[in-house]
Amino acid sequence: MAGHSKFKNIMHRKGAQDKKRSSLFSKLSREITVAAKMGLPDPDMNPRLRMAVNAAKAASLPKDNIQRSIDKASRSDAETYEEIRYEGFGPGGVSLIIEALTDNRNRTATNVRTAVAKNGGNLGASGSVSHGFDRMGLINYPAGAGDADTVFEAALEAGAEDVSSTEDGHEIWTANDSLHEVVKAITPVLGEPEGAKLAWRPQTMVEVGEGDAGLLFKLIDTLDDDDDVQTVWGNYEVSDEVMEKLG
Known part of the structure; x- marks a missing residue:
């Protein structure tokens, strides 16, 4: 969450999830499965599926698991997942966008609302914070x-459209409708990316102090623990000094 890396401040790092590998694998x-069901089950012919498979490989999801997830999409008894976006506020006035894939809207809504309320935040109506973000493509x-x-x-x-490079890596931003084309063009030059997805890029950042940062991270970790929650975006910025104090 170091202040010098904008991306690590807008999407909670998956490092904590490395300790919860089964949860991460479930999300991937x-x-x-959703990507394969929405298009062709061939990653070469389905850009969203290709991105999902690449992300899974980067996280060391076994090849057999990847194939089973693709095959599952064509089964008659496969679950039907719905994409849902929740918007609200976290500690310190941080704006949050929570993206989920669920087969039970009521369960997910209850879990997300409870997690946010118990950790110093509150959910708002659709559009309550997304107006402060730009929907863009992000390649890592x-x-x-x-x-x-x-x-x-x-x-x-x-x-x-934009590039941010730090000692941790490179973040390449594209127009949301150009993501797949940019990935296709850049891969022969730089190789397969670690990740590529549609993202929410905040227009302004909020500096979060030590007290609010600890509670904010607890909230994000709680959301990450929910298998239905895919990604948590926010416009928070935490300094290296605060991160060191939090350990």
């Missing part, structure tokens, strides 16, 4: 993909 598998590469100039030039040539 669910996204693969590790630092080893190249230096900042190399990645910037490759991204610009591929049609990206």
